[in-house]
Amino acid sequence: MNTVLEIENLQKIYMMGQVPVEALAGVSFKVDHGELVAVQGPSGSGKSTLLNLIGALDRPSEGSVTIGGIDAATLDDNDLAELREKVGFVFQFFNLIPRLNARENVELPLLVAGVDREERRARTEDVLEKVGLVDRMDHKPSELSGGERQRVAIARALIAEPNFLLLDEPTGNLDTKTAAEIMELVSGLNQEIGVTVIVVTHDPEVASFARRMIRLVDGLIASDEVN
Ligand SMILES: Nc1ncnc2c1ncn2[C@@H]1O[C@H](COP(=O)(O)OP(=O)(O)O)[C@@H](O)[C@H]1O
Ligand SMILES: [Mg+2]
Numbered sequence: 001m002n003t004v005l006e007i008e009n010l011q012k013i014y015m016m017g018q019v020p021v022e023a024l025a026g027v028s029f030k031v032d033h034g035e036l037v038a039v040q041g042p043s044g045s046g047k048s049t050l051l052n053l054i055g056a057l058d059r060p061s062e063g064s065v066t067i068g069g070i071d072a073a074t075l076d077d078n079d080l081a082e083l084r085e086k087v088g089f090v091f092q093f094f095n096l097i098p099r100l101n102a103r104e105n106v107e108l109p110l111l112v113a114g115v116d117r118e119e120r121r122a123r124t125e126d127v128l129e130k131v132g133l134v135d136r137m138d139h140k141p142s143e144l145s146g147g148e149r150q151r152v153a154i155a156r157a158l159i160a161e162p163n164f165l166l167l168d169e170p171t172g173n174l175d176t177k178t179a180a181e182i183m184e185l186v187s188g189l190n191q192e193i194g195v196t197v198i199v200v201t202h203d204p205e206v207a208s209f210a211r212r213m214i215r216l217v218d219g220l221i222a223s224d225e226v227n
Helices: 047-054 077-085 102-112 117-130 146-158 176-193
Strands: 003-016 019-032 036-040 062-067 087-091 164-168 196-201 212-217 220-226
Touching: 003 047, 019 047, 019 062, 019 196, 019 220, 036 047, 036 176, 047 062, 047 164, 047 196, 077 087, 087 146, 102 117, 102 146, 117 146, 117 176, 146 164, 146 176, 164 176, 176 196
Parallel strands: 036 196, 036 212, 087 164, 164 196
Antiparallel strands: 003 019, 003 062, 212 220
16 A cells, blocks of 8 residues: 555653653554544543654654655755645644634635635635535634534645644544534545544544554554454
């Protein structure tokens, strides 16, 4: 298969004052293009640390992250910025801009990238339709439910047509039914547009929506299984 991500002996040690905290203790795995992978593990097991390293938001203490055949450690700041543009991030608390409505929140990355008005409009409506939110696009985040807010955040993450969609506890702030709907959506998008998805969650129920589940315990892979 076509490997798009290779993690090798990934370690991350944070310093808490004088005390080292080993968040990742040597993690290795590969992800193929178009896979939907869940990384499941208890709080503190290193999931967010792993996702931030994959998205090149942080640098490892040891080991490597190779994306599309390129070792992230060899990239300069410009190339890293370019790489980050090809990664869509979704977080537990949505991180939407309160003053902007759903359409404007989703459109913002295109505005920043200097995409012209016509194209912005067309692409924004296209992704809002993909997440099932066209009829709510004039509402501000405060006027949307938690599930709808997360749909906006997913649309915003997809607007730049990323190679990867990385979700960190995307259902952590949602009730069980809404969480299942969001995971159905993510899994549908994975199949429909073929974007490679890595979703991090403490919830085994949420992780079960992915065919492949990597279980992380104390910064190490405890299991890596395909159902
Ligand atoms: N910036 C940081 N500084 C110090 N310790 C951190 C930092 N980020 C995470 N940690 C520690 O690293 C470990 C793994 O954290 P994290 O990756 O956030 O786990 P998870 O997302 O699975 O809950 C935890 O012990 C946490 O306290
Ligand atoms: Mg976390």
